[in-house]
Amino acid sequence: MRHVMVLNSKGGCGKSTLATNIAVFFARDGHQVCIADYDPQRSSLDWLAQRPADLPAIGGVAAFEDGLRNVPRSTEILVIDAPARVYGTELNELVRRAETIIVPVLASSIDMKACGHFMAELLEIGKVSRKQARLAVIANRVREYTLIYEELDQYLTKLKVPYLGCLREAQNYVRAYARGMGVLELPEYLAWPDWKQWEPIGEWLDSKRSQPTG
Ligand SMILES: Nc1ncnc2c1ncn2[C@@H]1O[C@H](COP(=O)(O)OP(=O)(O)O)[C@@H](O)[C@H]1O
């Protein structure tokens, strides 16, 4: 079973939005996917409850209550939606559960500063420094051609971590969440700009670069 975690100690940066869309990405590829929601706010589980029956099925477990013990054995891809405000030993514990970690970052000075501290802590963790967990960052809720986006883009480019590009700020994410869908499941005429932005993320997730060797 592969474990893909969406992680950032900052709240509201798009962890659940990314986790649900990553789950959809793998489910559309025919994989058995389950979401483990570690956040008592249950955003991923609430999303799952709305998922239409005619779309590829995705499982869900309330990991904030029971950990991962209820994850079905048939699961191929476990997408882990992490809570906000995890530091220290709790962060270490969480990181132990994943081989692939994606960190969404918002284009705001507060979020970028917080991301700097968080990345420093994350890169210190043995599993990450030994490259037993592969890390990538994504700029989220981006308004292109804004100064703050340019700043974030430059900042993320300089980090010593793969930078998979940006996701624009779009109602499509809000719409898809409310319907238990991913933006990849919205009609092309509405969501093609979002589909384009998911291409490099999908490529990375499908490649060896997001999976530790050995
Ligand atoms: N790219 C995006 N475009 C528009 N709204 C977004 C985008 N990403 C996240 N959001 C919205 O931002 C809010 C916080 O996102 P969420 O995924 O719940 O963050 P977290 O799980 O990190 O707290 C939600 O209302 C969500 O719908």
Ligand SMILES: [Mg+2]
């Ligand atoms: Mg969340």
